[in-house]
Amino acid sequence: MTTAIELDGVGRSYGERAALAGVSLTLEAGRTLVIFGPNGAGKSTLLRVLATLLRPTAGTVRVLGEPLPDQAWAVRGRIGLLGHDPLLYRQLSARENLRYHARLHSVPETRVAEMLDAIGLARRADEPVALLSRGMVQRVAVARAVLHDPDLLLLDEPRANLDPAAAELLEPLLRGTSEGRGGRARTRVITSHDPAGGLAEADVALGLRGGRAALVAAAADVTTAQIGALYR
Numbered sequence: 001m002t003t004a005i006e007l008d009g010v011g012r013s014y015g016e017r018a019a020l021a022g023v024s025l026t027l028e029a030g031r032t033l034v035i036f037g038p039n040g041a042g043k044s045t046l047l048r049v050l051a052t053l054l055r056p057t058a059g060t061v062r063v064l065g066e067p068l069p070d071q072a073w074a075v076r077g078r079i080g081l082l083g084h085d086p087l088l089y090r091q092l093s094a095r096e097n098l099r100y101h102a103r104l105h106s107v108p109e110t111r112v113a114e115m116l117d118a119i120g121l122a123r124r125a126d127e128p129v130a131l132l133s134r135g136m137v138q139r140v141a142v143a144r145a146v147l148h149d150p151d152l153l154l155l156d157e158p159r160a161n162l163d164p165a166a167a168e169l170l171e172p173l174l175r176g177t178s179e180g181r182g183g184r185a186r187t188r189v190i191t192s193h194d195p196a197g198g199l200a201e202a203d204v205a206l207g208l209r210g211g212r213a214a215l216v217a218a219a220a221d222v223t224t225a226q227i228g229a230l231y232r
C-alpha cells in the first residue's frame with residue numbers, strides 16, 4: 001500500500017504565534033483522515049499546508065509521494081481543496097467558474113454539465129455566483145474541488161451551509177469511492193466538528209489542540225467522549 005501523506009514534526013508559525021507544532025502522522029492512499037479541534041486549533045492551517053498553499057516553518061511534509069514545498073508543482077493538479085473560501089469568481093456564473101477550472105486541469109468540458117446536474121444547480125448555472133445563496137455557493141465549491149477527479153481531496157467542513165437534501169445529493173461527490181474512479185483510491189482529509197459523523201466516515205482521527213496533535217489514532221478506536229474532551 002502506498003503512503004499518501006507523511007508528516008514529521010510539522011509546524012507553521014505566523015510570527016510569534018505557532019498555529020501548528022510538532023504534528024506527525026502517516027496516512028495510506030485511499031484512506032480518510034478526519035481532523036477535530038476547537039476554533040483556532042490549526043485545522044485549516046494544516047489543510048492549507050497539505051494543499052501546497054502554505055509552507056511549513058518546521059518539519060517535513062510528503063504528499064502523494066512528493067516532498068513539499070519543493071515538489072509542490074508536481075502534486076498541485078492532483079489535489080482538490082474545499083476551503084472556507086469557496087475559491088470562485090463571484091462575477092462569473094457557476095458554469096463559467098467550472099469551465100475555467102476544467103480548462104486549467106485539461107478536463108473535457110462535458111464534465112461541467114455533468115457536475116452542474118450532480119449538484120442540482122443546472123437551472124441556476126448561468127447567474128453570477130454573487131447572486132446565489134450560501135448553500136448554493138457551497139455546492140459549486142464542492143463541484144470545483146472534485147471536477148478534476150483529484151487523488152487527494154481536502155475538505156474543510158464540507159457540509160457547512162448545506163441543507164439535508166443538498167448534503168445527501170453531494171455525498172457521492174464528497175465520498176468519491178474507488179469504484180467510481182476505475183479502482184484508483186482517493187485519499188481524503190476532512191475537518192469536522194461532528195464527533196460521531198466525522199469518526200464514522202474516517203479511518204484515522206487527528207485531534208488538534210493549540211496547534212499540537214493531542215490525539216492520533218485509528219478512528220475505530222476513538223470514542224466521541226475523547227473528541228469532546230478536545231473542546232473543553
Ligand SMILES: Nc1ncnc2c1ncn2[C@@H]1O[C@H](COP(=O)(O)OP(=O)(O)OP(=O)(O)O)[C@@H](O)[C@H]1O
Binds near residue numbers: 043045046
Ligand atoms: N494569516 C494568519 N496570520 C496570523 N495568524 C493566523 C493566520 N491564519 C491563521 N492564524 C492563526 O493560526 C491559528 C490557527 O488557525 P486555523 O485557521 O488553522 O484554525 P482552525 O482550527 O481551522 O479554526 P476554525 O475551527 O475556527 O476554522 C489561530 O490562532 C489563527 O488566529
